[in-house]
Amino acid sequence: MSVFPQVRGRRLRATPALRRLVAETRLHPADLILPMFVREGITDAQPIASMPGVVHHSLESLKPALAEAAEAGIGGVMLFGVPLDEKKDAVGSGATDPDGILNVATRVAASEAGDALVVQTDLCLDEFTDHGHCGVLDANGTVDNDATLERYRDMAVLHAEAGSQIIAPSGMMDGQVAAIRDALDTNGYQDRSILAYAAKYASAFYGPFREAVQSSLVGDRRTYQMDNGNRREGRREVALDLEEGRTSSWSSPR
Numbered sequence: 001m002s003v004f005p006q007v008r009g010r011r012l013r014a015t016p017a018l019r020r021l022v023a024e025t026r027l028h029p030a031d032l033i034l035p036m037f038v039r040e041g042i043t044d045a046q047p048i049a050s051m052p053g054v055v056h057h058s059l060e061s062l063k064p065a066l067a068e069a070a071e072a073g074i075g076g077v078m079l080f081g082v083p084l085d086e087k088k089d090a091v092g093s094g095a096t097d098p099d100g101i102l103n104v105a106t107r108v109a110a111s112e113a114g115d116a117l118v119v120q121t122d123l124c125l126d127e128f129t130d131h132g133h134c135g136v137l138d139a140n141g142t143v144d145n146d147a148t149l150e151r152y153r154d155m156a157v158l159h160a161e162a163g164s165q166i167i168a169p170s171g172m173m174d175g176q177v178a179a180i181r182d183a184l185d186t187n188g189y190q191d192r193s194i195l196a197y198a199a200k201y202a203s204a205f206y207g208p209f210r211e212a213v214q215s216s217l218v219g220d221r222r223t224y225q226m227d228n229g230n231r232r233e234g235r236r237e238v239a240l241d242l243e244e245g246r247t248s249s250w251s252s253p254r
Helices: 004-013 016-022 059-071 101-113 145-162 176-186 204-212 231-245
Strands: 033-039 055-057 076-082 118-123 166-169
Touching (some): 004 016, 033 055, 033 059, 033 204, 055 059, 059 101, 076 101, 101 118, 101 145, 118 145, 145 166, 145 176, 166 176, 176 231
Parallel strands (some): 033 076, 076 118, 118 166
């Protein structure tokens, strides 16, 4: 029997150069987004125990780190702000303080590397609330979806003003993309994009990130993050976010 049918599929795998030449998929640094955690009240970079090799940046250590990311060809950075504990409160006021750590860090990133990196910002309240939840709580201690959307709108506009090119809501509030899109468009930021965490599951895998942002959470987020057993629901959530992102039609539920 001829050996040719067995061999011909391997001809283009013979050497690293051949495999590289015919590769259908390539992973390039420009395809990657680098999370960067900027912490208030420190002067030098501080290691994050749950993420070996990852640090909390000060505003000063952030600058050379941005330059290093740009030099490496990284596509963009995702900024997280870590405020002082004493500045946290029930509604996450620091998130909408123009001089809050995330808004200041965004201005620094946009000024230092805005032409070389896509500056992106995580939009969530958990870093800024004393209860550690991603939204405003009602009298019963449950996350108030609609009150939270109003906070998200204000945050999105401040992020855009500071120089964020992509706003990334991670709180899994119903209607968050529509609310943010409307706020951005209404305030003249039609050119800013939204990258939603469209299907975010309640998971222990987020534990290192919660430590990185020094979340004050006690309990869990299962009432608004998704059940990891629901694959079809995840696809529906993605479809809803895509539809909300196509239009700025939104009205306050309050």
